[in-house]
Amino acid sequence: GAVVSQHPSWVICKSGTSVKIECRSLDFQATTMFWYRQFPKQSLMLMATSNEGSKATYEQGVEKDKFLINHASLTLSTLTVTSAHPEDSSFYICSASRSSYNSPLHFGNGTRLTVT
Amino acid sequence: EDQVTQSPEALRLQEGESSSLNCSYTVSGLRGLFWYRQDPGKGPEFLFTLYSAGEEKEKERLKATLTKKESFLHITAPKPEDSATYLCAVQAETSGTYKYIFGTGTRLKVLA
Numbered sequence: 001g002a003v004v005s006q007h008p009s010w011v012i013c014k015s016g017t018s019v020k021i022e023c024r025s026l027d028f029q030a031t032t033m034f035w036y037r038q039f040p041k042q043s044l045m046l047m048a049t050s051n052e053g054s055k056a057t058y059e060q061g062v063e064k065d066k067f068l069i070n071h072a073s074l075t076l077s078t079l080t081v082t083s084a085h086p087e088d089s090s091f092y093i094c095s096a097s098r099s100s101y102n103s104p105l106h107f108g109n110g111t112r113l114t115v116t
Numbered sequence: 117e118d119q120v121t122q123s124p125e126a127l128r129l130q131e132g133e134s135s136s137l138n139c140s141y142t143v144s145g146l147r148g149l150f151w152y153r154q155d156p157g158k159g160p161e162f163l164f165t166l167y168s169a170g171e172e173k174e175k176e177r178l179k180a181t182l183t184k185k186e187s188f189l190h191i192t193a194p195k196p197e198d199s200a201t202y203l204c205a206v207q208a209e210t211s212g213t214y215k216y217i218f219g220t221g222t223r224l225k226v227l228a
Contacts, residue, residue: 105150
């Protein structure tokens with residue numbers, strides 16, 4: 001099955017600092033990756049769609065200047081939480097699909113971000 | 117408006133007590149319906165893809181079925197290790213672009 005690797009699995013940072021999360025597709029090329037945020041006992045909330053070689057598409061209400069997304073290659077997308085604040089503490093999950101058509105998403109194992 | 121609704125929100129079963137989880141959807145341009153299992157603190161794990169009404173997929177104690185309006189995930193003789201949140205998602209296409217829409221999940225607890 002398709003493997004998506006996400007790193008780090010958890011991170012603690014101080015308020016005002018920036019944190020970068022990496023998402024890699026290990027055995028397939030992903031022209032599109034998706035970034036989700038998940039609150040406890042809630043479902044996945046799509047933050048943005050990351051497209052290789054172009055700007056990410058952000059969902060309504062998601063600050064693009066706070067959540068910087070870079071998709072520099074077909075196997076790597078990064079999410080940088082800039083000037084993090086305690087309210088940014090959450091579980092962030094990336095996903096990718098082998099193709100855009102009729103394909104399931106495959107998810108990384110998520111990153112638990114805690115901002116102190 | 118495209119929508120995916122899962123029920124029940126939570127379910128407690130005794131070991132061996134079979135049951136079904138429901139995923140109802142209202143979406144135009146359905147491309148596929150997907151089931152996932154999510155354990156606490158982990159990303160969702162892909163289980164099944166269903167593409168057309170009448171299709172069924174099986175894996176161990178799980179069986180997924182699809183109609184034109186809903187999908188069921190049947191769990192036969194569940195074990196405590198089946199405890200997890202089960203998510204349903206659909207891929208829909210609108211004007212040449214596609215999106216994935218997730219339900220809110222069913223939290224399943226299987227008691228020994």
